[in-house]
Amino acid sequence: MKEWLELLYGFFVANVLGYGGGPASIPLLHREIVTNYDWLNNAEFANMLALGNALPGPIATKIAAYVGYDVSGWFGAFIAIFATVFPSAAALIILLNIMKHYRQSTVVKGMTLLVQPVIAILMLVLTWDNITESVNHIGINQFVGIAVVSLALMTIKKIKIHPAFIIVLAFIYGAIFLS
Amino acid sequence: MDKKEYWNLTLAMLRTGLLGYGGGPATIPLFKHEAVDRYGWMEDSEFAEVLAIANTLPGPIATKLAAYLGYQRRGALGAVLAVACHILPTCIAIIALFSFISVFSSSSIISGMIAAVVPVVCVMLAIMAFEFGNKAIKGLGYLLGFGLLLLAFILLYVVHLHPAIVIVIFLLYGAFHFSLLGKIAAKKKRKRGLDS
Numbered sequence: 001m002k003e004w005l006e007l008l009y010g011f012f013v014a015n016v017l018g019y020g021g022g023p024a025s026i027p028l029l030h031r032e033i034v035t036n037y038d039w040l041n042n043a044e045f046a047n048m049l050a051l052g053n054a055l056p057g058p059i060a061t062k063i064a065a066y067v068g069y070d071v072s073g074w075f076g077a078f079i080a081i082f083a084t085v086f087p088s089a090a091a092l093i094i095l096l097n098i099m100k101h102y103r104q105s106t107v108v109k110g111m112t113l114l115v116q117p118v119i120a121i122l123m124l125v126l127t128w129d130n131i132t133e134s135v136n137h138i139g140i141n142q143f144v145g146i147a148v149v150s151l152a153l154m155t156i157k158k159i160k161i162h163p164a165f166i167i168v169l170a171f172i173y174g175a176i177f178l179s
Numbered sequence: 180m181d182k183k184e185y186w187n188l189t190l191a192m193l194r195t196g197l198l199g200y201g202g203g204p205a206t207i208p209l210f211k212h213e214a215v216d217r218y219g220w221m222e223d224s225e226f227a228e229v230l231a232i233a234n235t236l237p238g239p240i241a242t243k244l245a246a247y248l249g250y251q252r253r254g255a256l257g258a259v260l261a262v263a264c265h266i267l268p269t270c271i272a273i274i275a276l277f278s279f280i281s282v283f284s285s286s287s288i289i290s291g292m293i294a295a296v297v298p299v300v301c302v303m304l305a306i307m308a309f310e311f312g313n314k315a316i317k318g319l320g321y322l323l324g325f326g327l328l329l330l331a332f333i334l335l336y337v338v339h340l341h342p343a344i345v346i347v348i349f350l351l352y353g354a355f356h357f358s359l360l361g362k363i364a365a366k367k368k369r370k371r372g373l374d375s
Contacts, residue, residue: 057269065270088238089246106357114353116315123308146298174295
């Protein structure tokens, strides 16, 4: 029972503060899942994110499904997804019904813009934490090697491989060389 | 006719859920394709308006759009159906994948695989961090952009404020940002007018 309430609250808070879509709430989800409630450790969170990014569809609901299931089975998954989806979806439907002819105002534009630097910093520090942990675990050479190759595969226009393939490649590499 | 509407909604939401890569915001063009181009549920301009309002609300964008489209077509039941079709296949996939992996998690091969994927995640996170930072600097200009990035860092990691508080502070200022810019610009103009 306590777990259900925690799932409800944790996922509600992280998603309701993530302004700008699912990816913006990743650092906030990390805070609830790893720091506050200890549902996953840092490495588990990183793996979940990797698999989540390898699958299509919105990221926030995939994270909710997995963590909810991990904590409390299928009902836990349902609660976490509900807390992720329902508040903002209901708010949008109500808002659109109230103000049908509302246009994008400068107030809204300003709010969307001003939240970007905060999310950027949260994301950057999350990246840094993962880098230090990975370097400690597999060494700087392995880390830089894998990171440089995947960065090239992800960003160079002529190559631009699908992220799912890069993750599969990393899995194969790890199974052979890091086991 | 009724049945067909439900069926179209189901298909449209399955497609947007399964073909969109890179999180909700990446699927926005797919939603537009289904709602405007394929089924003609709304005009281009109405979609833009819905999107703008959806962006003003917090929370994942894809599920907000799915819920609204479903609601617009078929009321509350339509909204539930649309969200379920959009997210369930991938939610079940991630649970299944993980249950599969955790069975083998004690093996050194699996731990090697997991160790190798962390650097990839770092790169993905770094790219996202860069994109958010880039948007901030493009929208705010170099001086204010870097200044606010620095301020966010100080508030979060030197002063150790809770992220929620920092976000609310930035949102509050954001609500006045453009009208403030407008006032400053008007003042400058007036000054220039007086000078000449």
